Structures are given as structure tokens and as C-alpha cells.
Amino acid sequence: MAITGPSGCGKSTLLHLIGCVDTPSSGSLLFERRDTSQLSEAERGRLRLTRIGFVFQRFFLLPMLSAAENVELPQAEAGATASERRARTRELLDYVGLADRADHLPSQLSGGEMQRVAIARALANRPALLVADEPTGELDDETGEHVAALFDRVNAGGTAVLVVTHNPALAARASRRLAMKSGRLVE
């Protein structure tokens, strides 16, 4: 699913609400039949860790960790053992086509590679939902195309993908497109 709309219309706010990093000021929000607005901060954190993956416009990889370590971090937080983490990380980096860049620091990666590592990190704990805020915002068209193709594969693998974007090409790939205007979904 893609959400588009002019700047300031509330796309990112909606994304943050769905991603459980923010709570609605009124109403309720159900995720897997649970009202997330009733959850404590710790419970929402656990939900984000295990069921929701985040991809950011600015990647936000930890600069002091290698690509593999960045992918391992959420798994470590979720309590995976070292051998489980290594195997899953290898699998994910292979999945995003960066198996040979596992030991590189983010500063040694291109923008597209960094975003692919960020996607691998978001998928680390096998989330049910992947939310992405302008995932191609910092990438050129060709690299953005590769990242979009990766989202297609993730979605085909059974993970719901919700993308907020200004990129018409990325939005066009979504099976469902929503537009927002002044804080409301208009289509």
C-alpha cells in the first residue's frame, strides 16, 4: 500500500500511528486485533520490535556498526541467540543482495546499499508489517527502482508493506494507493 499527498498533509503522522511510535489523541488503532492505544510504551516497543519493521528516508543505520551488525541489533534485542542472529543476518543480506558487503560500515556503502541494509534490518525479526517513510527520498531513480523491487519481493513473501512517498513511480507499484489531503484520506 502506498500513501501519497502534499507535504504536511499528515502522511508521516499516519505512518507513525500505524507503526506504533505515536498514539492517537482520540479513537483507537487496532493492530492484529489489539488496540495499540491501550498498550504501554514498553508493550508498544515490544510490538514494534517483533511485528513491525521500519525503513526511514535517512536510513538511520548506526554508523559505528557494520552492515551485518546493524541487521543483528534488533535480533539481539528480541533475544535471538548468536548463531540464530548470524544465520538470519546472512540470509537477509543475501536477500537484499549485499552478502559481500556484510562487514562494511555505512560510510563505506552507497545510498542504495544503505537503504537495502535498512530494509534487511527492518525484516530482521520477521515482522508482519513493514512501514517505510520516503524510502527512495535520498536515492536516484535507478537505485530507487531497485529498492522498490525489493519491497515487491518483501510483499510477495507475505509481509504487508506500507509506503509513504512522493515518488510516483514507487506509488504506482503498490497494489493499493491512498491519497491524503489536510489530514484525511481522500481516495
Added chain:
Amino acid sequence: MTSFALAWRTAKRYRARTLLAIAGVAVIGALLFDMLLLSRGLLLSFADLLDSSGFDIRVVSGEGLAARLPIADSARLADDIRRLPDVEHVLMIRIEPATVLATGKPPRGISLIGSSDAEQSWRIVKGSSLGSPAAAAEACPVLVTRPLAAALGLTPGDSVSINVRPPGVASALPAVACRIFGIADFAFATNDELTAVTTMEAFRQAMGGGQPDADLVLVSSKPGAPPGRALRAIAGLRTSLRAYSNEDVVAQFNRNGFAYFRQISLVLSSLTMVFAFLLVATLLTVSINQRLGEIAALRALGIGRPRIASMLLWESALLVGGGGLLALPLGQLLALVLDRILRQMPGIPERMHFFVFEPRALAIHLVLLMFTAAAAAVYPVWLTARLPIADTLRREVLGWCRWSKRGMSAGCFRCPPVRWWRCATCHWPSTQASTWRSPGRPAAASRRCCI
């Protein structure tokens, strides 16, 4: 990836900040360590000096240690003490001001010590001691301190005349001819003290022939004697006298003579701790403010507050711990220099030290630094714990777009990597060329990159 590993990597990643913090804490920690050494240095040194004299009990007149008045009938007291079962050795001491006259030199004022034992409390650096056969045959054998020997050009074998001048008494005591047998270092003598020591018999002659009373009786207990029993027995001999153990003497000096250093040390230790706290807290806070987006993203990914808090605590511990460890050799070196300077003050016994190492000081140093590290991390931890994730992520993107002069409608493109001077490595196609402006630089300094 443990919190410690994250903190370690962060410290390595931000090397300049890390080195700056460690250097700052090392300097501050060195001062703290020195203040801890100073707080008890004189006391430990003084206790060591007392213990090294070989006597564990000091008996003085009822007026106390400071007055040091002659003890009436001290010879009989010494005999009584010698007869006590727990006493091994007794030494009588009498000190009086005197004038010494050497051939061709002007008279010099000195402290003349009469000692009932010929082999106590000094170290011969030249010549022989008062216990040597030649000295025993001499009517007035004398040992002099190095400053006195230097002042009068004295060497063993020289003759001098000594004239005792008791204070507050109009006396016309005769000068006594004495011979120098040795030059010695006295345990309690200051580095500029003009002192001579002779036998009690010679001292009696110098005092006009009457039996002089000692003003200090030093006693050593027998090895293995129950602690305090000899002291209690001595105190029971004459209630008008005061008997002190070495611990009593140290405690008395601690209350009076050394309180000044303890207070200075306390004030300066507290100040240095505050400086260390401010330095590390500031650096951590600045560092956290630079990494708010990163931390908000971690929180969004589900990384819990405890892990981020413990990472910051470890960061603080690494900075303070690294600096604290460096502070030890640095502080020790500084202590040597300061000790040398302070020992040049007049009236300080040559064997006294201001800065004395003890394991207790090291333990306190480490505990204080641990406390400082924990306290310095409190505000940054609080800052990250209450970080509004969504707002921070939004601010990060908005701030970036404004800073890079890009329109939001364009999705806020930028040239990777972040720093403009590295834009040459950019791999964008020329159609997405953008003007890059370094923060804080005028437009003229702008660079066109990614072309």
C-alpha cells in the same frame, strides 16, 4: 551486540570526542587523586615516622606534647618504667636551645639534644656514632645534622664549644668543649634544622653539672605484649604525666596540625569531581543531541530504553574510566613534583611527605569516578528516555530539508554522503545535480556537487 560493545564502538567512532573527554578526565582525575593522597599523606607519613623510631609509647609532662616541659625526677621514672614486665627499652630525651661556636665561625643557635641511648633515632652519614669506643671515651661527643655541618664547615674530629641557653631563664652556664664524631640524619629533623645530639652525661655537664630532667621518655613495648597494656601500666605510675601511644599522637596531630590539609583536600576534591561531572555530562549531552535521530530510529525499531540507557552509562563509564586510569600515573607524577615543592617549606621534617600512596586512596578514587560517571550519564539518559520518537524523526527530516535548502515536495533529496567536501564521491546522475551548502558557511563557499 551488548550495550558495552555499542558504547565501545561509539567511543571508537567519535574518536576526537573520546580523546578530548579522556584527556580532560585524566587531568581532572590526576588532581582528584592527588587531593586524596594529600588528605592523609602527612598523617601516614607522620605515623610511619613515629613507627620507624622503634618506640611505641611517649611519656611527657602533664602539660602535654606541645609544651614539652621537663619531667620531675625523670631518671627514677625511667627506672620504674624499665621494671614493668611489658617494657623492653626506655630512652630519655631532653632538648634545649644552645649556641655552638666553631673556630673562625660566628656563633650559631642550635637545638641540643641529650639522649640516654647512644644508638637511637639517627642515621650516620659520616664518621661514627656516640656508641663507638672513641666516643665513649670522650667527655662530650657530638653528632650534628648535615645543615649544621654545612653551616659551620664541620667534619668528624673537629672541636666546638656548646653553650646551653634554656629559654626564659637568665643563665650563665659555662661553654662545654665538645668533639664532632659524626654527621647524621635525624628522623624528626627538618631539612634546614641546626641540631646536635650528645650523651645525657655530656648534656648534664652543659647544664651546669646537675642531673637534668628529661622532657620526653620514649618507651618500646616487648614484642608480643598485649597492645595497650604497657601504656596503661605507665599511665598508672604517675597520674600527673601523660603517656601516648603512636596512634594517640597521630590522632592528636590529625585533630590539630593536619586539619588544614584535610579541609583543602576536601574542597579541591569536590571541585575536581564537579569539573569531571560537568565535562563528561556536557560531552555526552552534546553527543546525544547530535544523535537524536539515530536514537529515535532505534527506539522506533523497538530497541528498548534500558539498552539505550545502559549504552549511555557504558559510554560515560568508558570516558571516565579511561581518563581515571590515565589519571593514576599522571597523578603520581604530579604528586612527586608537588611533594618536592611542599617539602621545601620551613619546619617540615626531612622524612615527611605530603603525598603518600595507600590502597584506600586508590579505592576512593575509583569509587568517586564511578559515581561521577553514573551522575554524568543521568541527564543524557533522561533526555533519551523521554524522547518523543515520532516528533524527533519528523524534526530530523524537516531540519535536514531546511538545512540542505531542498523543497519538501521534492522529497528532500540530498547528496550522499553527508559532508559536502566528500561530494566528489557522489554517484548521482547529472540530472539530479544540486547545490550543496556547508552549514555556517556563506553562499560563496557553496559547492556544486553530484554533477
